[in-house]
Amino acid sequence: MAWTGELARRLRMFFQRKRFQEELEEEIRLHVYLRQQERVDANVPVAFAHSAALRRFGNPTRIKEESYMSWGWHWLESFLEDVRYGTRSLWRSKGLTAVAILSLGFGIGANTAIFSFLDAVMLRSLPVKDPAQLVLLGKGEVQGITDSLNPTELYSYPFYREMQKQNEVFSGVATMLSMMNDVHGTVDGRGETELMHVQLVSGTYFPMLGVPAYLGRTLTDEDDHSEGNHPVAVVSYKWWQQRLAQDSAVLGKKVKLGDTTFEIVGVTAPEFFGTKVGEAPDVWVPLSMMTSVPPLVQGYKDYSASSLYLMGRLKPGVTMEQATGNVNLLYQRIQLGFEGSKLNRKQRVELEKTYVPLSSIATGLSSLRGQFSEPLRILMVLVVLVLLIACANVANLLLARSTARAREFAVRQALGARRLRLVRQLLTESLLLAFGGGALGIALAWGANRLLLRMISASATETVPLDVSLNPRMLLFTFGVTVFTAIFFGTLPALRATGLELTDALKDGRGTSSTTSTGIISKILIVMQVAFSLVLLVGSGLFLRSLIHLADVDPGFNKEDVLRLQTDVSSAGYKVDDPRLTALYQQVEERVSGLHGVVAASYSSFTFHEGSWNGSITVPGMPEVKDQNVRHNVIGNGYFKTMQIPLVAGRTFGPQDTATSQKVAVISESTARTRFPAGSPVGRHYHIGGMGSPWDMEVIGVVKDVKYGSLDEKPVQIDYVSYAQREHLLNDFEVRYTGDFGVVSTAVQQAIHSVDRTLPITRVTTLDEQVSRSITQQKTVAQLSTCFGLLAVFLSSVGIYGLMSYAVSLRTNEIGIRMALGAARSNVRWLVMREIVLLVTFGVALGVPVTLAGGRLIANLLFGLKGADATSILTAVGMLLVVAVVAGFLPARRASSIDLMRALRYE
């Protein structure tokens, strides 16, 4: 490689350039000496011989220069010189440098932080083979289990097998349970149970993704051939690291989940975290074992139980359209094959109308994405605005500074420095500032990312497994932003500073022509800052008010003074149809209710914001209601008392409602209104499911509506049934208490363990906390946008203060003359303030239309607001005015307290 050798030689010359210089000088000295000797030997006088030798040699300085250029490092050399000079000159104006670096640091830091999340949640590809070929059937927006006839989001295991067999477009098909199982299992025979995130996948999952094993093997189709007899597990690298301390003898170790013992057969590749961004399973188990892994989901052979995500890898050359066509064709065929004979005409028409969309999952599935992609995009826009404001600030500072340095530049230009050279010098200084800001920004982002992760995590103890650590992509982004900012804020001042009328500048350092146009540019920058700040302020105001509206929503239950926790009954070995369950629930409720400080306690399948169990109900004599499922909740007798949900009519559950008595239900007001429009529903009957279903319920009471999934949902229909009449794996346990949370919490947990020592207790928190967790997204957005809004206002006020101070110092002479001619101090003050008010007015005039347009874009994220309204805009304008006036007041006072004589003598 000729050029690598050359590069190496060049590099050596660069690093030893001092030595090379000296050697060259020595060579030249020798040459001249020898030539001189030649003459001296020919009897020429020494002095004469020396000058003759020199003449013959040529100009040594030029020759040294030429050699030096031939090394090809002069540009770097002069760049380093610029850096040295720039550092010195920045160091001399420490205040300015600090403000500039801080402004940029916040701007760049905010950008880097938000970008890291944007990247992690939305942009980064899955760490698997050719992720671009991966597609999902459906949109991946739903999780859970459904018995609906024509599901297009979730699929059954038999459907997966049929699709795998019949398709012509995929080189591989795999499936996974749409929910991750949180199991309390025992590892390697240790006594304590520990929480494990278990993901059930098909045997084809790892081969299809192309994920290799780090140790042992991954799962194969062999592990998934027949139900119930493949107790094998693959664990994640991270879990192996954290829980087994990277034990090299991990293969063959046992993990007990529920009452089944699994053998660990492999550890996955370190970079693989699963296929769902924001969820990192610890353990993967084949779907053939689904009924053994708590919470014991059924349906390996049941085509009517759809709970799986179905994904495929496109064969090379197959387009999305071809795949969609083939999948939909097969969908009809497979569904008809399952249900065909049983379908009535109407259902057949329904099936024909069903369409399965395919979506790319190159970046993985994610429930975080649905929740955060829009907010993240909006936040990204906000932080770009903040950065622009910071840039404007720095540009303004540099403009002021370059005007102050006009004499320096004039001198340098007069001495022969080319303009380009000076521009380069100034841009180097800008780059230095930008890189200072960039470094600070990365440090800030590093901290902010940790904080943000905690903010968006649903539980206090476990943060969302998202990789937002420093990575090349993020650093590249930050580097790009940094260089962009340097160019953005540096070019204008550099061009201005060097485009001088030399004679003017040399005369007094402040040519009148340059100051006025500098003033105009600065003012434009301030107007821009004000406009952007307005947008940010209104935005944050809207998000804040929306959050307050949300927090004010009455959930229908009393969220104060309720402790709630989960007991993982399935991990403790209880099965769905376990006859001991009802007794367990009742004992725990009784034991806890008897505690000091406990008002009421109850089990339930849900409280709030925990997913849902939906189903259709049928009221005899009423027309079928389509697409209006009822949300079911299985509860204990004390539930309404614990949650303080008011009873409107009839009664709630009591000891008389047993497994053998008439099945009874309590319904919500909305259910009553929709399903029983005429007369009181109490005493009337309905069926859960169709008319033929065995669940013939008698309505015994009506309660007030409550929020079920989220605070911003419309009233939903709910029915409650008693766990005494419908066996169910209940996890939620609620306790209404008085007094100290800590004391009650300890007592409650002890009471539960006194009933069953092995029952794992998790997620101990308050109902209030749980409700507030449900608006995490809104809270995060409101807090962040408020942060950014305040930052923007702060930066703008620094900008206004700087500009005004500078303007006052420039106009000292003028102000002196005005005052000498009789202007009152208040007039002078008004002179300055008027300018500020004018600037803010311009900024607002520019910002309002932008704000109105922007408000429409975020309307989707707002609750109880339709976009930017008069209140939010007026508040923001008022705030901006106050801040601007305060920022401008100091310079204005300084202007008005100018000493007359000094001012007149000023120039």
Added chain:
Amino acid sequence: MSRDEIPPGTLYLLILKTLALGGELHGFEIASAIQRGSEDVLRVEEGSLYPALQRMLIKGWVVAEWGTTAGNRRARYYKLTADGRKQLEVEMSQFERVMGAIRRVIQMA
């Protein structure tokens, strides 16, 4: 006695050829050898030798080593490398092509 400046672009060729004949030489010797070889017709502006040598060092056509002269002074001796020899051939053929072309043009009349 009038001396002629060397045609542009031939300095490398002259240096390479001189080194090919002379083995290890320092700058002064190279300059003198060129002058002698041309029977005092060609004269290098002696200084310009050095940037050329620097460039040749970077290209890897020559390597340099410090040694002592007959007069017991430190001097940098240059030596051709294999690359340098190859380059000499390239420069030679190029020179002959150019000279041949020039000759053809001026003999046309």
